[in-house]
Amino acid sequence: MSNVIVDNVQAHTADVSFDWDLTNVLNGTQKISYLDAEGDLQTLNPSDIEGMCFQIAVGRATDITPSDRYHQQVFSAVPDFSKCGASGSVNDANLTSDYYQKIFGMKTDQDGTSDSADIYAKTVSYQSFKRTASGSFNEMSANGATKGHYTIPLIGLEANTLYGNTVESNCQDSCDVANQVASFRSAVEQRSRELYAQGVQSKTKIDVRRLQIGIQLKVSNSSSYVEQCNADVSVTDKGTCRFIDPASYLSRYGNNLPQDDSHWGDATAGWAYVPDFHTMVEPTPYSSSDDLPGKLKGSVSVDNGVAKAEQQTRIYLKNKPSSTNSGNMFWYAYVYDGTPKKINGTDGSPYVIVKKDKSGRYYVDGILPKSTTGDHVISVVDKLGTVCDWGTVSVVPSDSVLMFRLYNKYTGEHFYTSAEEERDALVKIGWRNENLGWVAPRQSGVKVYRLYNPYVTGGDHHYTSDEHERDALVKAGWRYEGVGWYSGGEAPVYRQYNPNAKTGTHNYTTSKVENDALVKLGWRAEGTGWYAVM
Numbered sequence: 001m002s003n004v005i006v007d008n009v010q011a012h013t014a015d016v017s018f019d020w021d022l023t024n025v026l027n028g029t030q031k032i033s034y035l036d037a038e039g040d041l042q043t044l045n046p047s048d049i050e051g052m053c054f055q056i057a058v059g060r061a062t063d064i065t066p067s068d069r070y071h072q073q074v075f076s077a078v079p080d081f082s083k084c085g086a087s088g089s090v091n092d093a094n095l096t097s098d099y100y101q102k103i104f105g106m107k108t109d110q111d112g113t114s115d116s117a118d119i120y121a122k123t124v125s126y127q128s129f130k131r132t133a134s135g136s137f138n139e140m141s142a143n144g145a146t147k148g149h150y151t152i153p154l155i156g157l158e159a160n161t162l163y164g165n166t167v168e169s170n171c172q173d174s175c176d177v178a179n180q181v182a183s184f185r186s187a188v189e190q191r192s193r194e195l196y197a198q199g200v201q202s203k204t205k206i207d208v209r210r211l212q213i214g215i216q217l218k219v220s221n222s223s224s225y226v227e228q229c230n231a232d233v234s235v236t237d238k239g240t241c242r243f244i245d246p247a248s249y250l251s252r253y254g255n256n257l258p259q260d261d262s263h264w265g266d267a268t269a270g271w272a273y274v275p276d277f278h279t280m281v282e283p284t285p286y287s288s289s290d291d292l293p294g295k296l297k298g299s300v301s302v303d304n305g306v307a308k309a310e311q312q313t314r315i316y317l318k319n320k321p322s323s324t325n326s327g328n329m330f331w332y333a334y335v336y337d338g339t340p341k342k343i344n345g346t347d348g349s350p351y352v353i354v355k356k357d358k359s360g361r362y363y364v365d366g367i368l369p370k371s372t373t374g375d376h377v378i379s380v381v382d383k384l385g386t387v388c389d390w391g392t393v394s395v396v397p398s399d400s401v402l403m404f405r406l407y408n409k410y411t412g413e414h415f416y417t418s419a420e421e422e423r424d425a426l427v428k429i430g431w432r433n434e435n436l437g438w439v440a441p442r443q444s445g446v447k448v449y450r451l452y453n454p455y456v457t458g459g460d461h462h463y464t465s466d467e468h469e470r471d472a473l474v475k476a477g478w479r480y481e482g483v484g485w486y487s488g489g490e491a492p493v494y495r496q497y498n499p500n501a502k503t504g505t506h507n508y509t510t511s512k513v514e515n516d517a518l519v520k521l522g523w524r525a526e527g528t529g530w531y532a533v534m
Contacts, residue, residue, distance in 0.1 A: 051217075
């Protein structure tokens with residue numbers, strides 16, 4: 001691994017790119033060794049190598065409470081090049097807010113006092129995590145090449161923070177080895193002992209950092225290495241058996257392989273330092289939506305014109321990102337509820353990711369804050385804080401139900417349903433999707449019943465919250481289809497009747513304008529059928 005570069009540095013993300021070359025490994029010039037069950041040194045057959053796994057290890061300790069003895073459960077998670085394929089790993093697609101904080105957030109391990117514990121410190125505050133990317137040669141390189149260039153998006157970073165590698169006093173030699181688990185731990189412990197020797201026993205700021213990238217080899221299931229690993233009862237996580245660290249020895253050893261610790265040979269062949277970099281300061285949003293650029297008004301939209309608080313919302317952007325926003329676009333979104341509140345990513349991240357759908361529309365997915373309901377302005381800004389799109393969106397409580405409205409031009413019937421599957425099925429057979437009818441509560445004490453008349457041409461539906469009306473229609477031959485939704489909220493849903501129609505005789509709307517227009521055309525106003533959230 002070589003030519004490690006960090007670019008596209010933002011407040012919480014950066015791109016780490018590097019060159020990798022497995023040519024000498026695959027042609028047998030550079031051998032990969034491992035110990036068999038008897039402790040003898042074996043050589044991995046190059047034909048057993050199917051792919052690779054890249055792994056970035058991030059470590060940053062910021063303060064410590066020194067001690068003169070070991071403490072249990074302190075510094076319990078440090079960055080390392082642990083085996084790829086381990087169970088319990090979380091893919092980006094499965095990240096949630098809880099996972100995000102657990103994996104990427106700052107941790108403070110507290111005193112658990114034990115003579116058989118981890119480190120000479122009562123507390124350590126630190127951030128540590130790993131990022132991995134693995135696959136076959138075809139997946140990780142162009143046309144299955146044996147060398148190439150690769151980029152891993154590094155997420156989970158703290159804003160306005162220095163990342164990289166520190167070299168501690170009296171640690172140059174031990175810190176320049178491949179096993180950075182020990183070196184990072186040793187560096188923190190050494191700093192703790194130094195401070196304690198100076199009489200420091202209270203929490204003190206420190207700066208110990210590690211940031212490295214490594215490569216592991218993905219091995220065929222039929223290889224002797226994997227078979228041996230699967231048979232080893234001490235290996236509890238069999239998913240790691242498919243990967244091997246490239247602890248290599250060079251062909252210069254010939255057949256005279258050393259039988260001490262140096263049999264692993266050039267142990268640094270499989271990893272490299274990542275250059276130091278400093279993350280950006282997170283942009284500051286406009287304090288008031290009144291200050292947003294007027295020319296961009298209305299350039300934000302959401303499906304059905306309504307977003308639910310605390311649930312995933314897709315926010316569409318009318319404007320194409322400028323050429324200055326290249327690479328992975330980690331942006332920021334805010335909803336104005338008096339003051340701007342951040343819209344977190346669906347994975348709990350403090351940013352949203354700009355993507356493009358199949359139709360070419362740009363969008364971001366985010367989770368709106370819990371307390372935000374009503375009509376509010378949403379703005380989306382790039383990494384520099386430049387407003388790119390904004391507009392007004394109706395936000396409803398998370399437990400609301402969206403009621404879809406459809407129209408059959410052949411029968412004149414309006415149909416209402418909360419089921420997206422039913423809506424989509426009707427659209428496929430010719431019904432016109434009129435989008436959102438209203439928003440209903442998830443549940444309330446007032447039910448709205450759905451009935452169906454199979455005896456008129458094309459059929460007809462009726463909806464009522466009146467049990468007596470429901471029962472009367474059932475007696476007259478209508479089919480009872482259960483509870484359609486619930487009534488609740490402050491918005492009246494007006495009901496109109498067309499005495500001249502045989503199907504589509506009733507219409508329901510929250511729009512007073514639509515209600516009055518139909519009455520002028522001869523429909524009969526029947527008052528409020530039920531109530532809606534909006």
